[in-house]
Amino acid sequence: MSVTSTVIGYPYIGANREWKRTVEAYWKKTLTEERFEESMKALRLANIQKQIDAKVDIVTVGDFTYYDRVLDVAAMFGMVPKRYNWDGKEVDLDTYYSIARGNKESVSSEMTKWFNTNYHYIVPEYDRSSLRLYENNPLKAYLEAKEELGVSGKPTMIGPITFYKLTKELKKGDQPAYMSQLISLYTQVLKELVAEDVEWIQLEEPILATSISEKDMELAIMVYKQFSEIVPEAKILLQTYFESVDHYEAVIDLPVAGIGLDFVHGYQENLANLKKWGFPEEKVLVAGIINGRDIWCTPLEKQFDLLIELESLVGRGKLWIQPSCSLMHVPVTVNSESTLPEPLKNNLAFADEKLKELSILRNALCEGSHAYQEVFNHNKSSIDDLNNHPSRKLRNVHEAIAQVNEGDFNRTSSYEVRKAIQQKSLQLPLFPTTTIGSFPQTPEVKKARSQMRKGEISSEDYREFIKLEIKKWIDYQEKLGLDVLVHGEFERTDMVEYFGEKLDGFAFTENAWVVSYGSRCVKPPIIYGDVQWIMPMTVSETVYAQSLTKKPVKGMLTGPITILNWSFVRNDIPRKEVANQIALAIRKEVQFLEGEGIRIIQVDEPALREGLPLKINKQASYLEWAINAFKLATSQVADETQIHTHMCYCEFNDFIEPIRKLDADVISIETSRSHGEIIEAFKHYEYKNDIGLGVYDIHSPRIPQLNEMKAIIDDSLEVLSAQQCWINPDCGLKTRKTEETLAALERMIDTTKTFRERYKTSM
Numbered sequence: 109m110s111v112t113s114t115v116i117g118y119p120y121i122g123a124n125r126e127w128k129r130t131v132e133a134y135w136k137k138t139l140t141e142e143r144f145e146e147s148m149k150a151l152r153l154a155n156i157q158k159q160i161d162a163k164v165d166i167v168t169v170g171d172f173t174y175y176d177r178v179l180d181v182a183a184m185f186g187m188v189p190k191r192y193n194w195d196g197k198e199v200d201l202d203t204y205y206s207i208a209r210g211n212k213e214s215v216s217s218e219m220t221k222w223f224n225t226n227y228h229y230i231v232p233e234y235d236r237s238s239l240r241l242y243e244n245n246p247l248k249a250y251l252e253a254k255e256e257l258g259v260s261g262k263p264t265m266i267g268p269i270t271f272y273k274l275t276k277e278l279k280k281g282d283q284p285a286y287m288s289q290l291i292s293l294y295t296q297v298l299k300e301l302v303a304e305d306v307e308w309i310q311l312e313e314p315i316l317a318t319s320i321s322e323k324d325m326e327l328a329i330m331v332y333k334q335f336s337e338i339v340p341e342a343k344i345l346l347q348t349y350f351e352s353v354d355h356y357e358a359v360i361d362l363p364v365a366g367i368g369l370d371f372v373h374g375y376q377e378n379l380a381n382l383k384k385w386g387f388p389e390e391k392v393l394v395a396g397i398i399n400g401r402d403i404w405c406t407p408l409e410k411q412f413d414l415l416i417e418l419e420s421l422v423g424r425g426k427l428w429i430q431p432s433c434s435l436m437h438v439p440v441t442v443n444s445e446s447t448l449p450e451p452l453k454n455n456l457a458f459a460d461e462k463l464k465e466l467s468i469l470r471n472a473l474c475e476g477s478h479a480y481q482e483v484f485n486h487n488k489s490s491i492d493d494l495n496n497h498p499s500r501k502l503r504n505v506h507e508a509i510a511q512v513n514e515g516d517f518n519r520t521s522s523y524e525v526r527k528a529i530q531q532k533s534l535q536l537p538l539f540p541t542t543t544i545g546s547f548p549q550t551p552e553v554k555k556a557r558s559q560m561r562k563g564e565i566s567s568e569d570y571r572e573f574i575k576l577e578i579k580k581w582i583d584y585q586e587k588l589g590l591d592v593l594v595h596g597e598f599e600r601t602d603m604v605e606y607f608g609e610k611l612d613g614f615a616f617t618e619n620a621w622v623v624s625y626g627s628r629c630v631k632p633p634i635i636y637g638d639v640q641w642i643m644p645m646t647v648s649e650t651v652y653a654q655s656l657t658k659k660p661v662k663g664m665l666t667g668p669i670t671i672l673n674w675s676f677v678r679n680d681i682p683r684k685e686v687a688n689q690i691a692l693a694i695r696k697e698v699q700f701l702e703g704e705g706i707r708i709i710q711v712d713e714p715a716l717r718e719g720l721p722l723k724i725n726k727q728a729s730y731l732e733w734a735i736n737a738f739k740l741a742t743s744q745v746a747d748e749t750q751i752h753t754h755m756c757y758c759e760f761n762d763f764i765e766p767i768r769k770l771d772a773d774v775i776s777i778e779t780s781r782s783h784g785e786i787i788e789a790f791k792h793y794e795y796k797n798d799i800g801l802g803v804y805d806i807h808s809p810r811i812p813q814l815n816e817m818k819a820i821i822d823d824s825l826e827v828l829s830a831q832q833c834w835i836n837p838d839c840g841l842k843t844r845k846t847e848e849t850l851a852a853l854e855r856m857i858d859t860t861k862t863f864r865e866r867y868k869t870s871m
């Protein structure tokens with residue numbers, strides 16, 4: 109028996125986030141372009157070396173990026189939006205980073221979630237320019253790895269159908285011209301690769317694992333047919349991941365040499381289809397067998413048995429194995445962790461450990477499982493140890509869940525009744541202004557936290573420092589004239605990690621970073637036991653902030669679904685159960701805040717949309733339990749207490765109905781980076797509750813123009829009433845500098861004043 113191992117991609121950040129530091133140093137101009145390129149090359153090669161050391165049979169190259177791999181394709185083809193006044197000569201680094209981050213003159217391109225992950229890509233924009241191939245990145249990566257490491261890798265890039273479908277809404281009639289340009293560009297890439305004797309070429313088409321239409325599938329058939337006719341020598345490995353493919357028969361019939369299917373997410377559908385329809389003899393099946401989205405050890409024997417079954421279905425020598433998707437969604441190595449509790453640590457597999465598992469499965473398949481029985485047994489007993497651990501059997505948590513009933517999910521009064529009561533008590537002006545929660549995490553804030561961690565300052569000193577920051581920012585907010593204030597979240601490293609550190613059932617890591625967007629990384633906590641509230645998490649900071657001002661201070665919590673979706677979650681019980689456990693813990697915190705006199709509480713759910721299953725037929729059940737978890741956390745408050753929620757980074761146009769069902773008194777929603785498109789959706793939908801308009805993009809260092817914010821508010825007022833609208837930035841301000849934040853907020857308040865003036869008789 110012979111089996112080949114490969115990977116779809118490996119994390120580019122480096123075990124100690126060297127990639128992030130290099131990119132940020134270049135932005136700060138503390139690194140020259142030459143040094144930057146040198147460091148990036150070293151990192152790129154080190155990552156490939158990791159695959160070589162792990163004895164991956166077919167090493168993947170071209171999975172590295174300077175910011176984002178979707179942007180890379182756009183840059184390869186010279187898709188630079190006109191607003192950057194690009195000279196069309198080459199997409200140099202500064203042009204590339206302007207598209208991603210904006211510059212003094214122009215806003216950045218939109219950024220949105222990469223399928224159902226917490227990674228965000230830059231949305232390509234097609235503006236009818238004529239495109240050409242400026243740089244063949246996969247070829248460059250291939251040649252570099254060959255020259256420097258002597259390895260003939262498998263270059264990868266995002267495939268044409270996925271790239272086309274992720275491009276920002278095309279103008280009517282532009283589709284055929286754009287597609288035909290893409291076909292010739294991809295064809296040229298393929299031709300140049302073939303000319304250099306590249307054997308396998310990976311095209312990533314995760315879009316095929318969503319519920320795509322017949323028409324889109326026909327487009328894929330047409331495009332891949334053209335590739336096979338124009339470059340018949342190209343051995344294309346078409347990769348799908350994150351779910352099963354809907355159009356199985358059509359996908360396996362595409363004229364390519366190999367097809368990657370996910371046998372972790374949506375494995376039942378892929379397996380059932382494989383059994384029903386078979387698999388073409390002339391192709392290889394690349395089975396995603398190790399979960400690339402979680403950090404748990406693979407149940408080796410179970411996956412080995414599945415592989416035996418797959419091999420019997422596709423035939424000898426035709427089966428390759430790989431992780432289910434790029435390993436960029438998991439941290440680099442468990443070896444960097446020294447403080448995790450025992451039964452947990454033995455059950456973790458990050459990217460490097462997953463490569464080891466891949467090697468074990470490959471060897472067991474090649475050599476026969478008998479030599480690996482001991483490894484399998486050891487792996488199974490580790491998993492059993494964690495499953496039977498007392499932290500997973502907390503009686504009070506299970507009893508509390510059992511007691512939840514219908515009444516726990518709904519507010520006492522209707523929205524209309526609540527709005528009148530809240531308005532009377534809060535006395536807010538028309539177009540109330542607020543912010544989303546966090547204020548700048550300055551180097552001083554991060555330094556103080558780091559000193560506290562290292563024991564260089566005491567916890568009391570750290571708390572005092574945080575209080576000073578809160579006071580400073582309450583003063584700023586009062587001076588600016590904001591109506592609803594926040595304490596600023598200075599005590600939080602991250603809106604999920606912070607709660608994970610304070611709730612029972614979570615473990616947190618020292619170095620388990622994954623990229624969230626650009627150079628920004630997150631360190632998701634690990635939910636390994638039953639979750640319960642053990643101590644107030646936000647009360648002292650919020651109450652302190654409220655004591656400094658007469659204006660209402662908004663309590664700031666992360667919602668249960670966002671905590672769930674941005675953590676690595678135990679896999680022994682359904683996610684719905686974990687969500688309800690978290691919801692009960694957040695509910696307790698909500699009640700504490702309310703008990704301390706906090707009249708407005710925001711429960712953020714930016715990841716609600718992200719958790720939506722990619723397949724339409726799986727979405728309704730997720731939405732039902734996810735919305736219920738939010739309501740479980742937020743409904744048991746008095747009518748006077750105003751519940752806010754906040755969402756960002758997603759397409760919400762098709763998400764108004766779920767938003768309505770949350771029944772939050774106010775929702776702040778991203779409206780700036782998608783240039784107000786969400787507002788269009790409200791045209792077709794009657795939405796009564798209040799809405800916070802995110803009037804400027806917080807991701808860009810540039811100060812928003814008055815007329816840009818005005819335009820968003822004007823557009824919104826065409827479909828929403830003035831009495832419904834709040835004015836705020838589109839997300840938290842933790843990544844911004846103090847001066848930028850103050851200047852932007854000042855303009856936001858000035859803009860609001862012009863609208864108050866215009867509508868002053870309507871109060």
Ligand SMILES: CN1c2c(nc(N)[nH]c2=O)NC[C@@H]1CNc1ccc(C(=O)N[C@@H](CCC(=O)N[C@@H](CCC(=O)N[C@@H](CCC(=O)O)C(=O)O)C(=O)O)C(=O)O)cc1
Nearest residue numbers: 226554557558561601602603604624627628629630674843
């Ligand atoms: C709102 N978003 C979030 C998402 N997911 C989350 N889990 N959290 C989110 O807020 N997804 C969607 C968006 C994505 N947005 C962001 C925005 C900003 C960041 C970000 O700023 N990340 C920071 C890391 C934050 C953090 O934890 N900082 C630590 C310091 C860590 C550190 O760098 N330490 C120093 C050494 C310190 C020492 O002890 O000496 C170092 O390692 O050098 C802290 O504040 O203490 C980032 O820089 O990437 C992420 C997602």
Ligand SMILES: N[C@@H](CCS)C(=O)O
Nearest residue numbers: 544545546712714840
């Ligand atoms: N309250 C959070 C929400 C981010 S989505 C913040 O302001 O950072």
Ligand SMILES: [Zn+2]
Nearest residue numbers: 714756839840
């Ligand atoms: Zn946000």
